[in-house]
Amino acid sequence: MKNYSICMIGFGNVGRAFAKLINRKAKQLSDEFNLSFSVVAIATGSHGRAINYSGINLKKALEISAENGSLDELSTIPIPESIQDFIALSKANFLIENSPVNYETGEPAITHIKATLANNMHAVSANKGPIVHAYEELIALALESEKQFLFESAVMDGAPIFSVFREALPVADIKGFEGILNSCTNLLIEKMEKGSTFEEAIAHAQLIGIAETDPSGDIDGWDASIKVAALATVLMGIPLKPQDVDRKGIRDLTPHLIQKAIQDGKRWKLVCTAEKSGGKITAKVAPQLVPSSSPLFSVNGTSSLVIFKTDVLPGLGILESDPSPETTAYGLLADILNILK
Numbered sequence: 001m002k003n004y005s006i007c008m009i010g011f012g013n014v015g016r017a018f019a020k021l022i023n024r025k026a027k028q029l030s031d032e033f034n035l036s037f038s039v040v041a042i043a044t045g046s047h048g049r050a051i052n053y054s055g056i057n058l059k060k061a062l063e064i065s066a067e068n069g070s071l072d073e074l075s076t077i078p079i080p081e082s083i084q085d086f087i088a089l090s091k092a093n094f095l096i097e098n099s100p101v102n103y104e105t106g107e108p109a110i111t112h113i114k115a116t117l118a119n120n121m122h123a124v125s126a127n128k129g130p131i132v133h134a135y136e137e138l139i140a141l142a143l144e145s146e147k148q149f150l151f152e153s154a155v156m157d158g159a160p161i162f163s164v165f166r167e168a169l170p171v172a173d174i175k176g177f178e179g180i181l182n183s184c185t186n187l188l189i190e191k192m193e194k195g196s197t198f199e200e201a202i203a204h205a206q207l208i209g210i211a212e213t214d215p216s217g218d219i220d221g222w223d224a225s226i227k228v229a230a231l232a233t234v235l236m237g238i239p240l241k242p243q244d245v246d247r248k249g250i251r252d253l254t255p256h257l258i259q260k261a262i263q264d265g266k267r268w269k270l271v272c273t274a275e276k277s278g279g280k281i282t283a284k285v286a287p288q289l290v291p292s293s294s295p296l297f298s299v300n301g302t303s304s305l306v307i308f309k310t311d312v313l314p315g316l317g318i319l320e321s322d323p324s325p326e327t328t329a330y331g332l333l334a335d336i337l338n339i340l341k
Contacts, residue, residue, distance in 0.1 A: 001034050004340070005055075007041040007090035007121070009083065009112050010098035011065055013209065014126060014153075015042075017329035018096065019058045025333070035340070041090035042071055043083060045099070050075035051090055083108065084115040094339075096332055097125040103222045103242050106133030113149060117141045124335040126153035126328050132229040132241055148339045153331030155181065155227045156304050159320040163338065165235050172310045174236050176275040179306030180299050181227040183323060184210050184218035185250050185270040187302050192255045193262055209325075210302055220249035221270065224285040228272045231306070236274065238281045246284040253287055261289055269296050272306075 008015055022029075022037050029035055038055035048070035050056055056074050064071055072079070080086055087095060095116040099109050106129030113130050116123040123142070130138055131154055142149040152162055165172060180186055184205055191201035202219075205211035217223050225245040232240040250270055258268050269290045274283040290296045295317060299305045307317040320327070 001030060001036055003036045003038055004094060004336075005038050005040045005053075005090075005092040006094045006096060006336075007043075007087060007092035007116075008039060008096045008098065009043050009087075009109075010096075010100075011042050011044045011047065011061070011071070012098070013325040014328045014332075015096070015098050016062055016065060017325040018332055019062060021326065021329045021333055023058060033337070033340075037336075040092055041086065042074075043086050044071060048072035049079045049086060051079060051086070052076045053091070083112060087112065087115045087121070088119045092121055094122045094124060094336055097123060097127055097130075098332075099127060101127055101223075101226065102129045103217065103226050106130050110134045110138070113138055114141060117145045117147055117149065120145065120147065122147045122336075122339050123149045124332055124339070125149070125151045126332060127151070128154045128226045128230050132226055132233055132239075135233050136239065150335035150339060152335050153328045155230050156306065156318070156320045157323040157327040158329075158331035158334065159304075159318055159323075159327075160334070161231070161306065161318055162234055163334075164318070169310075169313075172312050174276070175309045175311065176273070177231065177306055177308045178271060178273045178296075180269055180296055180304055181272045181306065182218055182221075182224040182270055183302035183304060184215065184223070185221075186299065186304070188219075189250065189253065189258060189268055189270070190301060192253070192258045193267070195255070195259075197255060218249075219251060221247040221285045224270060224272050225283075228274055228283050228285060232274050232276075232281050232283060235308075236276050236281060238276065238279070240274075240281055240283060244283065246282075246286070248286040250287055265292050266290060267297055269299070271296065 041051045043049040050071040097112050109127040110130045113123045138149050188201040225242040225247045229240040229242045266289045271288040272285050303321045305319045
């Protein structure tokens with residue numbers, strides 16, 4: 001049985017879910033694919049770093065993380081200060097890059113992935129920043145190093161958006177898409193439909209882990225915009241930055257406006273759109289009144305939906321219901337297995 005080693009940058013909700021997933025799937029991976037995985041390196045921003053070439057005890061790592069302790073105690077060798085040196089020292093087969101997204105520059109994730117490819121490792125990421133700020137460069141580096149860089153979890157968690165077009169729909173030309181791509185704002189609007197204030201809705205989203213301590217990235221439309229830019233860059237073949245998206249968030253949506261829309265048989269949604277024409281893409285993120293006849297009308301809670309218009313399939317929809325760190329973690333594992341395939 002072949003064992004593959006993994007280096008993880010980031011051990012937050014998704015990283016911990018990935019650790020649990022590969023433990024839970026160990027027998028199935030062995031029986032069906034004759035392979036196993038060992039996490040040999042974990043680096044976090046504030047809870048330490050560890051390298052153990054025999055494999056880090058993930059149960060212990062999860063316990064330490066739950067107690068806000070330091071992973072340093074799990075390391076069997078001295079740890080360098082530089083993350084690039086840490087990646088090189090890990091000598092892993094795969095890197096999982098799961099650092100916080102940087103909407104404006106994509107760093108430091110871009111540098112992490114460059115270091116990965118330079119050290120003869122495959123890169124898998126849930127981070128949208130490297131896609132919109134360095135996609136062509138990173139793909140070129142991957143080709144040069146004869147390794148792969150995949151990122152299925154970057155948009156709609158584990159739902160197979162990029163891989164569907166990469167593998168199942170050859171030569172399908174995407175003309176545009178529309179959808180709901182930000183789970184947090186969709187939940188906030190629904191809570192206000194049911195009578196919550198804006199502040200109460202945010203507090204609820206933070207309590208269940210959907211919103212960050214600073215939720216402005218969701219509320220002001222940055223998360224939705226960077227997802228639009230990622231889809232356009234990869235699937236439509238035209239580089240697009242989140243700053244290029246015509247963006248408006250939901251701060252001006254009051255509970256009164258939202259509840260009045262319900263009375264009129266409509267719903268407010270933060271809608272994402274992109275259209276390709278003449279070699280250019282026009283993209284927008286903004287609140288829209290959606291009628292009951294629209295597929296977007298019934299997208300509830302933290303679910304997401306994107307509908308693509310192509311030259312061969314005029315309306316192809318992908319719906320993800322109730323995503324979680326576990327679904328994102330599955331997307332990371334699926335990327336690894338697809339690389340090995």
